[in-house]
Amino acid sequence: MSDNGLASHANGSPGIGRDSAAGHAVLVVGAGIAGMQSALLLAEAGHQVYLLDSAPGIGGSMHLLDRTFPTDSCGICLMLPGRAAYCPTIECDLHENIEILPYSEVEGVSGQPGCFTVTVRHKPRYVGIEACTNCGLCAQVCPVERPHEYEGESAKQRAIYQPPIRSIPSTYVIDMDYCTLCGECAEVCPVAAVDLKMAETETLFEVGAVVVSPGYEPVDAGIKGEYGFGHYDNVLSSIQFERMISLSGSTGGRIVRPSDGDPPRRIAFIQCVGSRDPSIDRGYCSSVCCMLTAKQVQLAKKLDPDLDVTVFFMDIRAHGKDFDDYFDRVEATPGVSYQRAMVSSIHEYKQTGNLLLNFVQEDGSVREEDFQMVVLSVGFEPARRFRALGRSLDIELNRYGFGQTPTFRPGESSRPGIFLGGAFREPKDIPETVVEASAVAAAAASARPEPWRRGPECPSIGRESQTGSEVGELPEEKDTTPACEAKPAYEAELDWPRVGVFLCDCRGEIGSVVDLPELSRHAQGFRDAAVVQIMDNACLLSGRRQIAERVAAAELNRIVIAGCPAREYQSAFDAMMREAGLNPALLGRVNLRGEIAWVHQGNGRDATAKAKELVQMAVADIRLAEPVHVENRQISRGVLIIGGGLAGMTAALALANMGHDVDLLERSNDLGGQLRELRYVPTGEDPVAFATSLIDAVESHRRIHVYRQAEITDVTGYVGDYRTTVAQTGEGSQVLSHGAIIVATGGHEVMPTEYLYGKDARVVTQRGLDRMLDQGEDIASDVVMIQCVGSREPERPYCSRVCCTKAVTNALRIKERNPGARVFVLYREMRTYGFREDYYREAREQGVIFLRYEPPDKPSVVQRDGELSIHLREPITGEDLELRADLLVLSTGVDPNEVDGLADLLGLPLDKNGFFQEEYPKMRPLDFTRLGIFMCGLAHSPRFSDETIMQAQGAAMRAAALLKQRTLQAPVPPVMVNERVCAACGQCVEICPFEARVLEAGSPTAEVIEVLCQGCGACIVACPNKATRRQGATVPSVYRVLDAVTQQV
Amino acid sequence: MSDQACEAKPAAQLAAASPEPRFEPKIVAFLCNWCTYTGADLAGTSRIQYPPNVRIIRLMCSGSVDPTYVLKPLLDGADGVLIGGCHPGDCHYQSGNYKARRRTIALKEILRSAGIDETRVWLRWISASEGQRFADTVTEMTEFLREKGPNPMRTEWAV
């Protein structure tokens, strides 16, 4: 976003989607993890994006999390497409195609897909964003308090408060619900930023599509009165506990009891507070709390190893990829115990603040235990205001207030052109959120007006339709990017360095601590400083112009700006350099504000001394800098998709609709894969009709070429230029070239070897049962289902995610057909997450009997007198049960298809279960380290068809955003090789994590594949001859910088 | 730093100067761009105060800290070197911080055998959200080095 973006809508000027050739503008409602991901991908793909949030700044719940399961690390900054980058909040702020609309609400949407008009109301924050310097004086004088937004109920902040520091903007804001209009803040504000009369404004935006991903909120822990939240000091919500164990939280990562500040010895966690609880109208499972608790237990044990933790739970829902592994580790930690029990009440001991828990165990017995602290693991729900949002968007919500979407078009709301992403559709964890956010971006990118409604009211789109492109497709674009940034004829940097040093006061932020005139006098003494100048605001357009003018007047060939950190205004300053005729690599930045002014307040003498050194270091660095001319590589716009099942076809269609040519490889003779087996979905849609229409759409799309009976025999190249040799049975082989590859090789139902399967016709799999139900066969009256057959076992340790729901919905179908049937489900844990919990509850209400078993005592099946008899040991009572069955249904897991050879050819890792291993489970669940390759569907992990569709569209969007660039450039100045000193030893090749360093056999020097180089510098260190260096930086520059430090000691 | 340069300080800032000159160690900090530098910057945005003894050099990754970058300032008289990287598992280049760890261990070994006090070199994992931790680390290291006294190399080379 440009620095004047925030100002432009404040005066009410309507924002119109610019650059219509690059696709329509998109409004993204909600700027949390999902919204930011959608916005960034759309922006990368060339769309103008308006990113709206009702909060004072963007970032959403990200500010709450600094450690996430299953990696226990932050890494939210890794979610950005295609490169390692900063925090997405910052990236959204900086992206030129994204305009942030903080503290705003959608009032209404009119029009149709392709040309909506959205009315947006900007709430007054009563503090001018431009003027406010976040000095905080106002909050010091404000007499009223409000509950703290992020630290939970117990903490307070003033009515004039600063949003979380990492949200953007993080400028102060007044909460008028609490403000008494006393005016103290306005009085004390040194820059007159407070305006208590600020009025709200309205803006109209014209957009082609709307993405809605406002996220969800924790359920109020007080909703379960019997737990005493809000009355007992030592009963915390999991959100409060999250902040407590967070290193950036209120206690700085110490676990203490709110009542007396003492560390507790025994903590209880209570699961499902406000989840799976129809009595409070929250019948669904919130999906993430089991793992959130596991993570909190893990971190708490790290912070305090002596802690004793008991978790009270119903089922452990660890259905995500690798979650069971993580959970098992946590459960096995000494001092951690998991108790399957329902806590019925909590009482507080007045003197000690300790808590007495009453709970009912699985066998019905009641027990009590004392704890020093209790954490209520709260569920998640849509915020109440979403109902109003639903109304203003005119979209349907489900009975719980979540957005309603159909199974086979999972990102679409009830209103065409409006798409739902993230947890607003159903509670979900971060990886799924990231995936879905990418998916809805794809859907929004290809939103078109319905053809029959194209009319004069949609002028730009009407015109496009006459260019001959098909309905639902992007117009062809002209490629205008030059292959390489042209080298200027005159290279200023070859002259003796003439450095311009600009010392920015940053509106008084810096000058109030650092003695700028003194600093300036000092800098004038540097040999190469041709100009030293103090400025008010180097970042503003006026400031940048001033610098550019000085470059011309004083013939400067290098610049140092001392003020804000380098990541701020980077693109603006780069543009300034280019305008001034200088290569952007010749600009050095000193972070006087963040490294000095804000952290050494009241220490002017030392601060100024340090500033002198920092500026000197920067000059020492920049005087040796060289221009960087990064090579632009043309990339192929085509995409190769491996696998013609639901995932592959969905991805192909999404890409083709975004204007990409797709080659779709299918190993067998038919498209469809597992989708062809799908006969029933509980939501009532017809999977067969869906499959037929999908296959049809893929086969008839002119941009999709299907290769049947195709195998890959070789893959070479890299992102933007992959060459794949494809052999087709009976057709010989050919080499195809693509910019990106999507792996969608799928999986299949496991064929059981146990429980008499294959030996007795009455033993079938769930899929076999599907077939019977589908063909209307009579279902016998005694049915037993066994869950986790071959899943969560040593040979297949993962949870297959879909089998519980499959069993429950099939049980319901049996009951529907034959209400007298007796159905038993023998299970280890029912993992009917999200809204699937409703089916589980319904099944119990319909009389389906669920019996739990524990792994050492697995059920056994024998034929006795021609009858199927199932033996089971009840885990609680130890009693042996015997069930008779006319039909035994085995819920078997999902196996990935065999892809070892393919993984080798592609150079991609498989996990220990044979699924493809993504680069980073949390934030980059669709990516591999090898750039330009993405994955989706069962090749990644077991999942439902709606989840597969989302993942496939997400992968398609990632590829589209990548290929949109037409040319690829190294993300940071890549390294280069001094051929005269390179000895071709190959150490760089060995150490490079990105395969960006190559040494061809017989070549005298190692080379750099610039588009793959991420600039980490590992090879620079490894090179024994110092033949490798970063472009733009000469080898001795760090040493000279160090000289500038140590010459002062 | 030349002393005359500091003479011209505004009167308002005099209060900060302590009456007795204590030893002020000088720390060179190599911070990775993605985590620790961002954490240091967060300390700034959160106005967390720490001693002004540190000179930050921002590198892309802790894995690009050349051992000579650590050696040189120590030989030239700097009192301590701090290397800051992402927590294990969080490096944006996958394994840069592991490389840094291996190198630091080896380097400390060498320093010890060369008679240079290896406790002057610190390696710390500080994430982008740990502004406080960055400030605490600098404070702690400053105290530690103040206790330890100046790097003998300062005087030895000066002879």
Ligand code: FES
């Ligand atoms: S990027 Fe931080 S250590 Fe590698």
